[in-house]
Amino acid sequence: MNSKFWISSLFLSAIIIGGCSSGNTRSESESESNHAMDHSDMDHEKMMEEMEGMDGHMSHINPIALNDSTGENELAIPPLLEQKNGIYHIAAQLGTTEIFKSVQTETYGYNGSFLGPVIRVNKGDTVTFKTSNELSEPTTFHWHGLEIPGEGDGGPHHLIQPGKSKDVIFTVNQEASTLWFHPHPEGATAEQVYKGLAGLIYVEDENSKSLALPNDYGVNDFPLVFQDRQFDDKKQLNYKAVLNEDGTIGDTLLVNGTLNPKLTVGKEKVRLRLLNGSNARNYTFQLNTGDSFQQIATDGGFLNEPIAISEITLTPGERAEVIVDFSKFNAENDISLVNEAGNILLPFKIGEHKTRETTKSLENLNDFAVTDEERNLPVSKRLELFGMGMHVTINDKQFDMNRIDFTQKQGETETWEIYNKPDAMGGMIHPFHIHGTQFKIVSIDGKEPSASLHGWKDTIAIEAGQTVKLAVKFNNKGIYMFHCHVLEHEENGMMGQVEVN
The missing domain is CATH 2.60.40.420 (Cupredoxins -  blue copper proteins)
Incomplete structure (x- = not known):
């Protein structure tokens, strides 16, 4: 038998098994209230279409490696x-x-x-x-x-x-x-x-x-926009030639649009404002030395106090602010920002200059909290993210600009519960974004979120099989999108609308 037959057989078996097993991951009452969908009865044509997208899906299980920045x-x-x-x-x-x-x-x-x-x-x-x-x-x-x-x-x-x-x-x-x-x-x-x-x-x-934070723009306070791209043989951005329906990724990293970048910093504390601006790639940022650094902010504001971390993962659309203390390194040290695979994303060149001494305590940055009232609110909106490629859905529906999926009152906090239902291939992380608001993460799989998520967010990474609860309040009126921020998933229909009145 040829390999395609074996792949087809394995994939069809996985759909049957996956459909059965994933259908039992939640209680019957939750399933009913969430209008949970059973995808195990997908017709043959749809399964064949999804099989054609397996390569795209698999590319995210083992993504193409990025180039190392030469720092030139x-x-x-x-x-x-x-x-x-x-x-x-x-x-x-x-x-x-x-x-x-x-x-x-x-x-x-x-x-x-x-x-x-x-x-x-x-x-x-x-x-x-x-x-x-x-x-x-x-x-x-x-x-x-x-x-x-x-x-x-x-x-x-x-x-x-x-x-x-x-x-x-x-x-x-x-x-x-x-x-x-x-x-x-x-x-x-x-x-x-x-x-x-x-x-x-x-x-x-x-x-x-x-606050005594580094705030001299372009000197000790730097914006860093990370984007991976794939260029054709003429060094052009031919998007349609590299389009991946499960999220387009590339082998060439650009930071602020710069190929093979380096960043010159002083022997001082430096503030890095990280944005994952990629279409689909996730980044886990680390220092190649293994040294820790401080996270001071999430998407929408400061943490209450800096936290020491050795890595931070951002999915498309997410941001974080971190402080790296370069005063403890020497100019000859080889210091770089790398990803989880060890690829060099951004080498640092350390100079002798200092902008100013930042001796003031950074213990109190904010007064963010999830209140008891917010923790005890009943779930009023349930969303189920599901699928791959062209067959991504929210609550078994694809985006329709003429359809309002939810309504909410201006100024009222509601609890949204979002479940990332695994598909036959195991599923992907979906970075879930809500327009027009900053929300609070109440829980992830019923547990307190990590310290790095104790702040305002507008985009949250939801792993396959995870359920998150968010306290969501809109301070303005209008129609707002909510969607997966893998841009190809958004365009393939993993998006809905909430009307605030």
Whole structure:
């Protein structure tokens, strides 16, 4: 018998076994209230379609290795975009970028040819984002992590046609945090992000300004956008040629759009604001020396106090802020940020300069807490994430822009329970994102989340078989998306809508 027959037989058996076993992972009452779906009766045609996607699914079990950074190029630091009379101008543009020496790669960018600036806003300010589309296709501007009225959120409802513009006016009303922005047009998000549409947003407040944190932008406070890409033989970003329906990954790492980067730092404490801006790849960040560092923030704000960690994992869309103390290393030390496979992501070159002494205690950064009331709220919304490739669903449904899946009252906290149901191949981690809010993680599989998750979040990694409970409150009205932040899963239908009124 040929190998395809054996693979087919194994896959069909796994579907039957997987369907039976996964159906018994929850209580009968939970299953009924969650409208749990039994996928064990998938028809033959659908199973054959899923079998064709096995290669894509398997590529995430053993992902293609990343290149090691040679450190030959100094890391590009995005320009800061500050307000002028409360106004920020942000344009999505076509361009070419010299990523590889003497080669011009066609790219997209915000206010430039590739990636975007760091937009810095202050809590309490009323601001206007004047957005314009200078691409040759429709786009949107989604403010990931920003608490903003639904009409300005930039979801797929808010297309801006080529040559058109839109003003987004809102009051910044959340605590200091590192957020980001990217496009969100239905059916084109993954490709537009892949080509370069992404940038960071810094929210500052009185607390962040008073803390003795490294805050000299580009000197001891660095934005780091990690994205893996696959270039064709002409060094172009041919997205359709490398598209993987289970999440497109590549072998070439870019940090802030820089190939083979290095970062020059002083012998001092340095703040790194990490964003996983990839379409699908997860990163576990470590120092090659095994030394610990301090995490000070999650997606949406500071932890209550710094925590010492030796690694941190971010799935697509997640952010974290960490502090590395380079004063304990010498210039000749070989220090790099690496991933779990040991690939060199970002080498550091240590100089002798110091920006300032940071002697003030960092014990009290925030007063975040999950309250007893939030812990004891009944579950009001249950979601089941399921599937692979083109057959991803939430509660057995794929996205329909004309369908509202849930409603919620403005200002009221509800408990959302999200279950990542394993599929026949075992399942994938789904980074689950809710627009327009920062939520609290109440529990993961009934247990307290780790210390690194004791902070505001807008995206959470949910492993196959896991159930998480979130305390979710919307401070603004409108229609907001919730979805898997593997961008190809989002586009294949793993997305829904909640209307806040």
